[in-house]
Amino acid sequence: MADFLSGYSIQYWLESCPQGYLEETEYGHKAGVSESDLILGDDLLREQAIKVTTQMVVGERCALAASSGLINAAPDEAAKRFLATQTLDEARHVEIFTQRLYDLGVGKNDLESTLREHANPNLVKFAEALLEKVEAKDFIPGVVGQNIILEGMAFSVFEMLYAGNQKLNPKFAQTLAGTIADERRHVGFGENYIGALIKEQPEKRPEIEKLQKEMSYYMLATFADQFRDNDARAELETMKKRAVEAGGEESQGTWQGANLAELDPEEMEALLASTVLGEFKTRLGRIGLEYQTPAQP
Amino acid sequence: MSAEIAKLPTEPARRKYELFDDTGFDEVPKKYRKFYRRWGGEGDPLAPNEVLCPVCKIVIRSNRELRPGDRVYCMACMARLRVAEGPDGALVGLVEY
Numbered sequence: 001m002a003d004f005l006s007g008y009s010i011q012y013w014l015e016s017c018p019q020g021y022l023e024e025t026e027y028g029h030k031a032g033v034s035e036s037d038l039i040l041g042d043d044l045l046r047e048q049a050i051k052v053t054t055q056m057v058v059g060e061r062c063a064l065a066a067s068s069g070l071i072n073a074a075p076d077e078a079a080k081r082f083l084a085t086q087t088l089d090e091a092r093h094v095e096i097f098t099q100r101l102y103d104l105g106v107g108k109n110d111l112e113s114t115l116r117e118h119a120n121p122n123l124v125k126f127a128e129a130l131l132e133k134v135e136a137k138d139f140i141p142g143v144v145g146q147n148i149i150l151e152g153m154a155f156s157v158f159e160m161l162y163a164g165n166q167k168l169n170p171k172f173a174q175t176l177a178g179t180i181a182d183e184r185r186h187v188g189f190g191e192n193y194i195g196a197l198i199k200e201q202p203e204k205r206p207e208i209e210k211l212q213k214e215m216s217y218y219m220l221a222t223f224a225d226q227f228r229d230n231d232a233r234a235e236l237e238t239m240k241k242r243a244v245e246a247g248g249e250e251s252q253g254t255w256q257g258a259n260l261a262e263l264d265p266e267e268m269e270a271l272l273a274s275t276v277l278g279e280f281k282t283r284l285g286r287i288g289l290e291y292q293t294p295a296q297p
Numbered sequence: 298m299s300a301e302i303a304k305l306p307t308e309p310a311r312r313k314y315e316l317f318d319d320t321g322f323d324e325v326p327k328k329y330r331k332f333y334r335r336w337g338g339e340g341d342p343l344a345p346n347e348v349l350c351p352v353c354k355i356v357i358r359s360n361r362e363l364r365p366g367d368r369v370y371c372m373a374c375m376a377r378l379r380v381a382e383g384p385d386g387a388l389v390g391l392v393e394y
Contacts, residue, residue, distance in 0.1 A: 004376075007370075007375070012326065016325050020323045020324060020327075184355065188352050188371070191392065191394075192352075192377075
């Protein structure tokens with residue numbers, strides 16, 4: 001079952017991650033690099049950066065609870081060890097994105113209240129749907145929810161944010177690059193492990209497909225809140241204008257063949273949603289699960 | 298016996314490639330880094346010794362030309378792939394579970 005993990009070890013993780021792409025970093029970025037002056041000097045951009053980073057901390061706290069909770073439910077030793085390294089990856093993500101909130105001016109005593117104020121309720125429901133499976137020690141749905149749905153979403157969202165920040169905010173882009181590298185291992189584990197396991201337990205398919213549909217809906221609702229809400233929309237338009245003024249048309253990079261500076265909020269939401277859902281469909285299809293189209297929020 | 302061998306279909310020799318650890322890819326242990334590189338997206342063509350991992354979107358590089366049926370390993374995400382010919386004739390990696 002865990003044959004694909006035969007080459008994986010804690011030693012491999014050490015050589016790839018702490019001694020690889022994280023070497024000489026602090027909180028995920030090069031030492032001495034700071035948040036962009038453009039963001040720190042503009043209240044609207046700083047507030048928006050706090051809101052976005054809050055969702056990342058919420059998502060990563062969920063991933064930490066899920067990966068650690070799945071260790072004791074894992075059916076073999078190799079999977080337990082992999083999930084132990086993933087648990088440390090997720091704890092690191094919680095720490096680096098929390099540090100970003102501090103770098104953006106959130107006081108340490110205000111952290112929890114800031115998270116409560118800005119956490120998207122649909123993202124919280126997304127996390128609750130997953131953690132319900134983890135708490136029930138329902139391993140296969142738990143891994144699909146965590147390593148394919150949650151990590152698959154994070155993979156695409158982080159790549160889009162990376163493209164948007166590479167020129168405007170190198171510090172945040174560096175933090176994201178290390179996180180994306182971690183996500184590669186996590187989605188790889190999800191696909192490879194479940195791809196083999198689902199063949200042995202096909203009766204699990206309906207439950208997993210129901211979870212995918214539910215989590216996908218809450219994900220789309222989170223995107224809708226971020227891009228469609230009138231206040232958020234106005235803020236996004238203003239932010240984009242200021243970013244272009246500061247760095248030019250090319251400053252926000254390209255992602256999935258689109259110049260992010262040229263997209264309006266609806267187009268950005270549509271591109272993100274279609275990319276993530278397309279990836280879900282492809283990944284689930286590869287491991288023998290039928291993608292369920294979620295309701296549209 | 299030698300006449301039978303002479304009748305076997307011969308496969309054209311594969312091109313050899315010298316790989317250098319110069320792509321900046323640092324997501325696997327040092328001695329394996331030369332076998333991988335980051336993919337630049339749709340406008341980044343693959344060489345005959347390269348195939349894209351569909352799971353994590355990293356390019357796997359071989360020191361010889363790849364052909365359908367070859368098996369490769371993506372160390373970045375642990376996927377085992379079989380090389381196949383895609384609809385447009387380009388090589389693609391199919392995951393084997």
